[in-house]
Amino acid sequence: MDFQNKHILLGVTGGIAAYKAVDFLRLLKKAGANVNVIMTGSAQKLVGKTTFEVLSENPVLSDLFSDTQSSVKHIDLATRADAAIIAPATANTIAKLAHGIADDALSTTLLAVTCPVMICPSMNTDMYQNIRVQRNLDILEKDGCHILDPDSGVLACKTVGAGRLPDPGFIFDRVEAMLTKKDLDGKKILVSAGPTVEAIDPVRFVSNHSSGKMGYAIARAAEKRGALVTLVSGPVSLEGPVWVERVDVITCEEMADQMLTRLKRSDIIIKVAAVADYKPVDPKISKIKKKDNNKDLSILMTQNPDILKLIGEKKTNDQFLVGFAAETDDLEKNALMKMQKKNLDMIAANIVGSKDSGFKADTNKVKLFFKDGSSFDIPLMEKGRVADILLDHIIEKMG
Numbered sequence: 235m236d237f238q239n240k241h242i243l244l245g246v247t248g249g250i251a252a253y254k255a256v257d258f259l260r261l262l263k264k265a266g267a268n269v270n271v272i273m274t275g276s277a278q279k280l281v282g283k284t285t286f287e288v289l290s291e292n293p294v295l296s297d298l299f300s301d302t303q304s305s306v307k308h309i310d311l312a313t314r315a316d317a318a319i320i321a322p323a324t325a326n327t328i329a330k331l332a333h334g335i336a337d338d339a340l341s342t343t344l345l346a347v348t349c350p351v352m353i354c355p356s357m358n359t360d361m362y363q364n365i366r367v368q369r370n371l372d373i374l375e376k377d378g379c380h381i382l383d384p385d386s387g388v389l390a391c392k393t394v395g396a397g398r399l400p401d402p403g404f405i406f407d408r409v410e411a412m413l414t415k416k417d418l419d420g421k422k423i424l425v426s427a428g429p430t431v432e433a434i435d436p437v438r439f440v441s442n443h444s445s446g447k448m449g450y451a452i453a454r455a456a457e458k459r460g461a462l463v464t465l466v467s468g469p470v471s472l473e474g475p476v477w478v479e480r481v482d483v484i485t486c487e488e489m490a491d492q493m494l495t496r497l498k499r500s501d502i503i504i505k506v507a508a509v510a511d512y513k514p515v516d517p518k519i520s521k522i523k524k525k526d527n528n529k530d531l532s533i534l535m536t537q538n539p540d541i542l543k544l545i546g547e548k549k550t551n552d553q554f555l556v557g558f559a560a561e562t563d564d565l566e567k568n569a570l571m572k573m574q575k576k577n578l579d580m581i582a583a584n585i586v587g588s589k590d591s592g593f594k595a596d597t598n599k600v601k602l603f604f605k606d607g608s609s610f611d612i613p614l615m616e617k618g619r620v621a622d623i624l625l626d627h628i629i630e631k632m633g
C-alpha cells in the first residue's frame with residue numbers, strides 16, 4: 235500500500251486521546267500521505283491546532299465560516315480524500331455521523347465524502363457500552379464505515395475496560411488494510427517463517443540466522459489483501475502481524491506437524507522458514523561439560539524431515555505451493571532443482587550472506603522461478619514490497 239499522492243482526512247474530536255492523533259498524523263506523513271486535519275471545537279481544547287498545522291503542513295479546518303478558509307473548502311477536501319479517519323471519535327461525533335447531522339466542519343465534511351471512512355471510538359467504558367452509542371456504531375458499520383474497536387485497559391477516568399484509542403501504529407496498519415485491494419479475499423494461506431532450533435543440550439542449539447522478516451512480511455501483506463492467514467513461526471523477536479493466526483514452534487518436527495495438520499484447508503502454502511536440515515541424534519538432558527583433556531567434540535547429526543517435500547507430495551492440483559531457496563552460489567541451478575524435487579509451483583530464490591539481502595536484512599533481492607519455465611527478477615527492495623510482488627505473481631499464476 236503506497237501512501238504517496240494519497241489524500242487523507244484526519245478528523246480529531248474532543249476525546250482525551252486526541253494527543254495520540256498527533257503520532258498517527260506523523261506516521262501518515264512519514265509514509266508520504268498528504269493529510270488535512272479537521273478538528274472539532276472540543277478537540278482544540280485538548281490539543282492545539284498549531285501542532286496539527288505544523289506537522290501536517292496544511293491549514294487545519296475547524297470552522298466552516300472562518301475568514302481564512304474558502305466557503306467550499308470542506309467540499310474540496312471531501313472530494314479529494316482517498317480515506318477519512320476519525321481518531322479519536324467521541325460519542326457525540328459518532329451520534330452526529332450516524333444520523334446525518336452536519337453542524338460543524340467535521341460532521342459537514344464527512345457527509346460529503348465518498349471515500350472509505352474509519353471511525354476509532356474512544357471514551358469511558360460505560361459510555362462506549364451504552365446501548366445508544368452501540369446502536370450508532372451499528373448504523374455506521376451497516377452504512378459501510380470501518381469501525382476500529384477500542385483497546386481495553388486503564389482509561390483516563392481510572393475506569394478499567396474498553397474505550398482506549400489503539401496505538402497509532404495499529405490504526406495506521408488498519409488504514410493500510412482498509413485501502414488495500416482485496417484480491418486474496420477469503421483465500422486460506424499457510425506461511426512458515428523464521429528459523430527452527432534443534433537442541434544439543436539444555437543450553438546449546440543448532441539453528442540459523444533467519445529473523446522471520448521475509449515470512450512475516452508475506453503474512454502481513456496477504457492479510458491486508460483479504461486472505462485468512464496462518465503463520466507457523468520458529469522463534470523470532472517479531473510481533474505477530476495483526477489478524478493473522480500465529481502458531482509458534484521450535485523444532486523442524488513441530489513445524490512439520492503444524493504445517494501438515496493445516497495443509498488440507500490451505501489454498502496457498504508459502505514456505506519461507508529456514509529449517510535446520512540436520513539435528514543432533516542424541517540431545518543431552520544435562521549441559522555438556524568442557525573437558526580439559528578433550529580438545530575436540532563431535533556431535534552426531536541426523537537428517538530432519540524435508541517439510542516442503544512432504545507437502546509437495548501431498549498437495550492437490552488446486553493448491554499453490556511456493557518454496558524459498560537460500561543459496562550462496564549457483565542460485566538458478568539450485569533453485570530449479572529444488573522446485574522440481576519438491577513439486578513446487580514457484581520458488582523464490584535469494585542469495586544469502588550479503589548485508590542487504592537474505593537473512594536479517596530489511597531488504598531482499600529475489601528471483602522468482604515458475605513451474606511453466608518463466609522467471610521474474612525482483613530487484614533489491616523492502617521485504618514488504620517483495621512480499622506484495624510475490625503475491626501478485628501467485629494471483630496471476632493461479633488465474
Ligand code: PMT
Binds near residue numbers: 586593
Ligand atoms: O527470515 P529472514 O531473516 O527475513 O530471512 C529470509 C530468508 C533468507 C530465511 C528467506 O528469504 C529464505 O530464503 N528462506 C528459505 C531458507 C531455506 O531454508 O532455504 P533452503 O534452500 O535450505 O530450503 C529450500 C526450501 O525447503 C525452503 O522453502 C525451506 O523452508 C524448505 N525446507 C528445507 C529444509 C527442510 N528440512 N524442510 C523444508 O521445508
